[in-house]
Amino acid sequence: MYDIQTVRADFPVLNRKVNNKPLVYLDNAATSQKPKQVIDSVSNYYCFHNSNVHRGVHTLSVEATDLYEEARQKVGSFINSKKPEQVIWVRNTTEAINLVAKTWGEANINNGDEIVVSEMEHHSNLVPWQQLAEKKGAKLKLVGLDSDYKLDLEQLHSEISNRTRLVAITHMSNVLGTITPIKEIATAAHNVGAKILVDAAQSVPHLNVDVQDLECDFLAFSGHKMLAPTGIGCLYVTEEILSLMDPFMHGGEMVLEVSFEKASWADLPMRFEAGTPNIAGAIAMGSAVDYLKSTGVEAIHAHETSLMKHALGLFDDLEEVTCFGTKDLESRGGVISFAVNGVHPHDLGQVLDSQGVAIRTGHHCAMPLVRSRLNVPATARASFYLYNTLYEVEALISAVDSALSYFGRSSRNN
Numbered sequence: 001m002y003d004i005q006t007v008r009a010d011f012p013v014l015n016r017k018v019n020n021k022p023l024v025y026l027d028n029a030a031t032s033q034k035p036k037q038v039i040d041s042v043s044n045y046y047c048f049h050n051s052n053v054h055r056g057v058h059t060l061s062v063e064a065t066d067l068y069e070e071a072r073q074k075v076g077s078f079i080n081s082k083k084p085e086q087v088i089w090v091r092n093t094t095e096a097i098n099l100v101a102k103t104w105g106e107a108n109i110n111n112g113d114e115i116v117v118s119e120m121e122h123h124s125n126l127v128p129w130q131q132l133a134e135k136k137g138a139k140l141k142l143v144g145l146d147s148d149y150k151l152d153l154e155q156l157h158s159e160i161s162n163r164t165r166l167v168a169i170t171h172m173s174n175v176l177g178t179i180t181p182i183k184e185i186a187t188a189a190h191n192v193g194a195k196i197l198v199d200a201a202q203s204v205p206h207l208n209v210d211v212q213d214l215e216c217d218f219l220a221f222s223g224h225k226m227l228a229p230t231g232i233g234c235l236y237v238t239e240e241i242l243s244l245m246d247p248f249m250h251g252g253e254m255v256l257e258v259s260f261e262k263a264s265w266a267d268l269p270m271r272f273e274a275g276t277p278n279i280a281g282a283i284a285m286g287s288a289v290d291y292l293k294s295t296g297v298e299a300i301h302a303h304e305t306s307l308m309k310h311a312l313g314l315f316d317d318l319e320e321v322t323c324f325g326t327k328d329l330e331s332r333g334g335v336i337s338f339a340v341n342g343v344h345p346h347d348l349g350q351v352l353d354s355q356g357v358a359i360r361t362g363h364h365c366a367m368p369l370v371r372s373r374l375n376v377p378a379t380a381r382a383s384f385y386l387y388n389t390l391y392e393v394e395a396l397i398s399a400v401d402s403a404l405s406y407f408g409r410s411s412r413n414n
C-alpha cells in the first residue's frame, strides 16, 4: 500500500505555509522537493567525509571517492546500465546533451546527414542539434504530434532515412506529459544505422527506465527532478560508443599522462569528468535513488496516474479551461498544461500562489511547441510527484475556480 502520509513526512518543506496557506507544491516538472534522507546525505558528507575524490591517499579522500563511486553504481543500476562506468556525472540534462553534441555529434554528423527530433522537445534537446546541424550542414527533421498530442509515429517512421545519424527524442514531455515509445523508436533508428539519444529528464524520476531494454545509445537526466540537489545529473552511453568518444573538456582528473607537449586520457568514466566534480551532489543523487527504489517507482507512477485521473475529471467541469495532452493515461505522466480563456497564465499563477498553490507558467522551455502547436503564448502547468495528494488536486482546481471568478470568467460546465 502506498502510504502517502509516510512519504510526506520525509519532506520538510511540505510543512511550510505560503501566504498563510499550506504549501501545495505542483511544480515538480521544474524541480522536485528533497526528502530529509537526501538533505542528510549532503550534510553527512560535509560533516564527516569532505575531501577531493580520486586524488588522495588519506582517509577522507578514500572515503569521499568510495561514496562518490558507490553513488555511480546506485544510479547505474537504477537505469540498468551494464557497467557503472557508462554513467558520467554532469551538471544536468542540458550539459549531458551538449556533451554528446560536442563530442559524438561533432565527430559523426556531417554535411547532408540528418538529425530527427520531435516538436515537443525541451530547448535542451533542440538547440544543441540546431547548432550542430547549422555548423555541419546537416538537416534537422521535425516529427509532429497527432491529434491526441502523442508523437506522430507514422511521420517518425517516414522521417527516418538512411541519411539519419541520430534520433534525439524526449521520453516524457515536460509540457504535455506524453510518453514516447522509446523501444520502437530505437529499433527504427538502429535499422538505418542511426543512434538514439533519449532526453529522460522527465521520465527517470517517474517511470522505470531500463536502458538495456529500451536499447538507447545515450540517455540524459538531471538529479534535481528526482529528489536530488541541483547541479548534478547523468549521461549514460553504451560502452561501444563511449569508448570511441573524444573527451568533452580538458584539464585535471581526466588525464593519464601529461607532458609539456601533449596528454593522454584517463580510463572511463574519468575521461569525461574534467575538474573537481559535484561530489556531495553525486552522493546525494545516490541517496535519492535509494529513496525512489524503496518507495517503488512503479508505485509512484501509479500514484501519479490516480492524481492525473482525478485532476482531468475535475478540470472537465471547468468551462473556459483548455487542458492540453492525451487522456490516455497509459501514455502520459503526471503533467497538465492548461490555458484559461481570457486570463494570462502569469496572472493565474499569481492568484494561485496567493492560495499557496505553486504551479509554473510560461513556455516551459518548449517555446516552439507552446507557440506553434498549442497556439498559445504560454500555459499554466501543474505537475505531480510522489508526495502530492488527491486533496491537493482539489485545492488546485478550487484555486483555479476562484481565479476564474476573480477574473470575471464564468467557471462551471453544467
Ligand code: PMP
Pocket (backbone or CB within 6 Å): 029, 030, 092, 093, 094, 095, 122, 124, 125, 170, 172, 173, 174, 199, 200, 201, 202, 222
Ligand atoms: N528535458 C526535459 C524534458 C526537461 O523537463 C528538462 C527540465 N525541465 C530538461 C530537459 C532540462 O533539464 P535541466 O534544466 O536540468 O538541464
